[in-house]
Amino acid sequence: MTVAGAGTAYRYRAHGADVCRAMAFPTPRGGGSSSLPENNRPYTSGSFSPAFAAAASGAQQQQQLDVLDYLSDDGGAAAPAVPETFRPPLPPRMPPVEAAPVVPDVAYGAHPRDAAPAGEKIAFRTRSEEEVLDDGYKWRKYGKKSVKNSPNPRNYYRCSTEGCSVKKRVERDKDDVNYVVTMYEGVHNHASPGTVYYASQDPATGRFFVAGMHNLGP
DNA sequence: CGAATTTGACCTGCGC
């Protein structure tokens, strides 16, 4: 999928897959997702590595969660071989979404300085009343900017974990305020506190990706 | 009182 006007071509992948496995991350910390109603459980999707799937393979089977339509700028590149270390995905937690086409109207990557290695930028379009999705990570807001061609301001966040430089931008969809466009940049160098991720495999490409998540917090 | 957020200023790159 190519985005007109964007410097980076997005590839659109719809709901994923068939198999969901779980993996518990250490150090549960708050998050409060467990208090969400049954029909409002967190889930996510994103680029993912086979290594994660392998790591998750021994974990307990979990119920399949709805998976958000999502965008990634990996350009369809083949998944890397087993990485040296597990690279946690960038999973937003959000309420259920309706099946809807993902329209990446935000030209992520259009700016040269946005250039980054493939697989380290992900854009999600989610149907949510909440602007800031609790994805299990702790974010520190460092900026807010109104952008051209959009009545909604864009918010800038940085991972507040020391040494982690992951950033995300959040803004309401200009065409439908019921949707929130979240863009992640970078890779966390730490695990999400108290979060279970569900890995799935795209039958078409064979690539693994995050199909869901659940917070283990109290 | 420390941490997080707000918000205007500043910086950088691009297009004309």
Add this chain to the structure above:
DNA sequence: GCGCAGGTCAAATTCG
């Protein structure tokens, strides 16, 4: 070169 747009900084403010 200039103006515009997007991204970041940092002082002020707010919150827990």
